[in-house]
Every structure is written in structure tokens, then in C-alpha cells.
């Protein structure tokens with residue numbers, strides 16, 4: 238990994254470790270979707286709520302299988318970097334579970350539509366641990382034509398960029414804020 242990739246994965250790890258105990262565990266993956274549901278006032282028992290909790294658990298399971306080589310049911314920074322630092326094939330594994338997560342969140346954030354407003358984007362990313370100002374700046378970078386909303390497709394391409402691009406200034410690399 239080059240210096241940029243290392244910084245990026247450290248940043249991503251820190252956000253995924255939402256309870257800040259130094260490891261990514263199932264607890265983090267319990268907390269984040271519940272924070273998102275709370276931000277949007279969506280019940281955990283609604284169809285969308287149940288789906289969100291489910292896709293987060295699938296994501297955790299995929300990450301655990303791919304990264305937890307020590308088998309202690311927690312992913313250390315070293316394990317995370319080893320699993321995701323191998324390049325694009327691993328990024329694709331991560332995306333294959335990230336895609337359903339993105340769709341489940343957009344269904345809530347866009348209230349069944351396809352357009353995520355700046356306010357909704359802010360609620361979403363703040364719930365994931367990004368500072369509010371960083372989330373605002375990230376939205377503005379992604380909304381290149383100033384439409385005031387981001388489509389599912391735009392968000393998906395930004396996420397792909399995050400996991401595959403080495404351009405430090407690409408909007409996708411700054412999706413979760415500056416690092």
C-alpha cells in the first residue's frame with residue numbers, strides 16, 4: 238500500500254470502529270444502522286428498518302470472514318489493512334456487500350425515491366461518524382452540477398471510487414470526509 242492508501246484505510250477503519258475500542262466488531266455493526274434509523278426516525282421493526290439491520294450484519298459477516306484471520310471475532314487495524322490493502326479484488330468483495338447497504342440506506346434517506354438531499358446525506362454520514370461540516374463538504378463535491386441532490390447511481394460510483402481510486406482529490410475518496 239502506498240502512503241495515501243494507508244491513510245485512507247486508517248480513516249475508514251476509525252469510522253467503522255464507531256465505539257472507538259480499537260477493533261471492528263459486531264457491536265459496531267449493531268450500532269451504526271441503529272444510529273441511521275434514529276436519525277431518520279425509521280423504526281427498527283419496519284420493513285426498511287429490518288432490511289437495514291440485515292444488510293449491515295451481512296456486511297459484518299463478509300468483513301469478518303475476509304479479515305479476521307486470528308479468529309477472535311474482531312477485526313484489528315492490521316487485519317483490516319491486510320484484507321483491504323491487497324487491491325481491487327478485495328475492494329470488489331467489500332463492494333458486493335456495500336452495494337446492498339447503500340441501497341438499503343438510500344431507500345430510507347430518499348424515502349423510497351432515488352434522490353438524496355443534502356440534509357438527508359448529512360443525517361446519514363453524521364450517523365456513520367463523519368463530522369457535520371465534512372459531510373456537507375463531501376455532498377457539495379459530489380453534487381458537481383449543483384442539483385441539490387445525489388442519485389443512487391452517483392452515490393454508488395462515489396463508493397466504488399473510494400475503494401479503487403488513488404486520486405487524493407477525487408470526490409469519492411473524500412466521501413467519508415477528509416483524511
Ligand SMILES: [Ca+2]
Pocket residue numbers: 253254255256257258259260261262265
Ligand atoms: Ca469497535
Ligand SMILES: [Ca+2]
Pocket residue numbers: 304305306307308309310311312313316
Ligand atoms: Ca481478529
